[in-house]
Amino acid sequence: MSDRQKTRARPNARREFGETYGEILARGIERRTLLKGLVAGAATALVARHVGIPQAMAADGKGLDFAELKRVRDEHDHWPDGYRRQILLRWGDGIFPDSPKFDLATLNGPAAARQFGYNNDFTQYLPLPWGTDSSDHGLMVVSHEYATPFLMFPGLNKDDYREKMSEDQIRAVMASVGVSIVEVRKAGAEWQVVADGKYNRRVHMGTEMAISGPAAGHDGLKTKADPTGTSVFGTISNCNGGITPWGTMLSGEEGAMDVFAGDYKVLADQELVERQGWDEDENDIYAAGRVEPRLNFETEPNEWMRFDWVVEIDPFDPEAKPIKRTALGRMTHEGAQCCVAPDGRLVVFMGDDDDFEYLYRFVTRDPWNPTDRAANKNLLDHGTLSVAKFSADGSMQWLPLIAGEGPLTAAAGFASQADVCLKTRAAADLVGATPMDSPEGFIIHQGTGKLYVAMTENEKRLASGEGDAKKQVNVANPRGPNPHGHLLEITVPRISDKPDYAADHLQWDVFVLCGDPAKPEDGAMFHPGTSANGWFTDPDNLAVDPAGRLWVATDGPPPEGIADAVYVMETEGANRALPKCFYIAPVGSECCSPTFTPDGKTVFLSVQHPGELRMADNEDATSIADASTTWPDLTPGQPARPSLVILSRIDDGMI
DSSP states (O other): OOHHHHTTTOOTTOOOOOHHHHHHHHHTOOOTTTTTHOOOGGGGHHHHHHHOOOHHHHHHHOOOOOOOOOOOOSSBBBTTTTEEEEEEEEOOOOOOOOOOOOTTTTTTHHHHBOOOOEEEEEEEESSSTHHHHHHSSSEEEEEEEOOOOGGGGOOOOTTHHHHHHOOOHHHHHHSSEEEEEEEEEEEEEEEETOOOOOOOOOTTTTTTEEESTTTTTTTOOOOOOTSOEEEEEEOOEEEEEEEEESOEEEEEEEEGGGGGGGOGGSSSSSSHHHTTOOGGOOOOGTGGTTTTTTGGGTOOTTTTOOOSSSSOOOOOTTTTOOEGGGGOOOOOOOOEEHHHHSEEEEEEEBBBBBOOOOEEEEEEEEEETOGGGGGGTTTGSSSEEEEEEETSSSSEEEEETTTTTOOOOTTTOOHHHHHHHHHHHHHHHTTOOOBBOOEEEEEEEETTTHHHHEEEBBOOOOOOTSGGGGOOOBBBOOSBBBBBEEEEEEEEEEEETTOOTTSSSSEEEEEEOOOOOOOOOGGBBBBBOOTTTTTOOOOEEEETTSSEEEEEEESOOOSSSSSSSEEEEBSTTTTTTOEEEEEEEEOOOEEEEEEOTTTTTTEEEEETTOOOBBTTOOOOSGGGGGOOOOOTTTTTTHHHHHHHHEEEEEEOOOO
């Protein structure tokens, strides 16, 4: 989620939550912490052997031998000595043989649809051929979360750009968001785009898509153009995502309401509007309602319901129509991380990226078929959607969201599973889920089987004893307010030594409480050896590299001393939760989604919305003229260009 989106109104004013952290403490239960893991050095070797991590790495952090970066906040990006940095793709770069040269004066929808998109978030390297460990030839699958027109085109200003944009500019913006799929190949030390790659593709707001699952055909999804409620043009606000075992991308739509124009009060279900998080000051952000009548509430009151889903896209079939999988629920989807249960069923973990929202899981009804890719085509249309509840004893339970069970009755508005899918947040409220602090990154550690989840921040959470804190502070989100965020670690039970991600009962712990350890008021909690350069705030995307190390990309740290950055740390052994700063992005931008070649020698990551802040006061930039940077080209008067960055060691060793 961008800094801009963090400022929008949050849809939580009328809800009531469960017991407070203070009430839990009153029962004599202490907060669970990572500290117990830091005194387990004697058991490190045993842990390393059990989870399959190289013993030397688990014991002494071998592989984290780069010189940690010092905290800096400027218009450049920074990486460690001994590493090379390559910018592979920038917004507007061609990805097809016929892609036009990037030219803002002539940029329009058809041109933008043949170029790399804007504000890349989810980033994934897929080896070619699929199913191999190829580390020099693959596909880059990249989502483009949103656009900022007044930072894209000279002459536009934040205050009046909606009225001043030309139709060509609006169409260009609509084609610059969505997803890019690009074939890449390594030649010597450099990576290159394969412009004539047979899989290269752009998906955007004009791409036709199917709607499937329980909500397909529901009256709430029917429009004048689509009376069946099963087809829609476009995907909006593609944030993070995941990759299924059969190689399709799951892209989370997050905050699509921002794109719609008009008076939301004409919509029939105002309670649903309230719950979804409408902010009239942040609507119509692309002025798209001027050229697409369906994006006006008054013209097509059901169109907004056809977004904020998980979209399945096949990177290996450019002709395949993307599909919105409604069984996975409707929310501000941050991502959709996939793994497989011991019985072969697919499990998808999702965060709903807003203050006081929830963690979700979807488990397919049927196992996936590893020998017949086509047999998995509709696997995500059938299964069980659940929401997380955390308890003070360190246990966690997945509560099923099934129409007709528990409080999800017809009288409560859930006559069918379609109603659960359309009103997922309201269903989660009723079953008693634990409200979280803007849950974003979700990652599975393939070595240990554990899950890691990032809570980016929640400045609206109140401290115990303050105002309405009885309804808001809870054991899994123990600080109020929480401007810095934290990481949770979730341990799943095992079946025949395989992690059972479909189990309904798990164990959880706090892994890191973010903030400055030197400031007692922050309440930060890292490894005691964390340096003055190593601590961080606002964790967002998470990744685990082939060596088993956890990578954390931040989004929106305080302006004192450092821009957004990427940190690396061990999750086991003596250096557990000891982060080091590896990469720093230009000020005003956000690092996203580190992804690795199978040999662990190359990391790709995205840098989105560079220049979005003003250097002087850390407020939103209002035009190209006052943007904090024009990175990566650093050309005065020209826009900053979100880019895909590659980092590798000069000696060709593992990252």
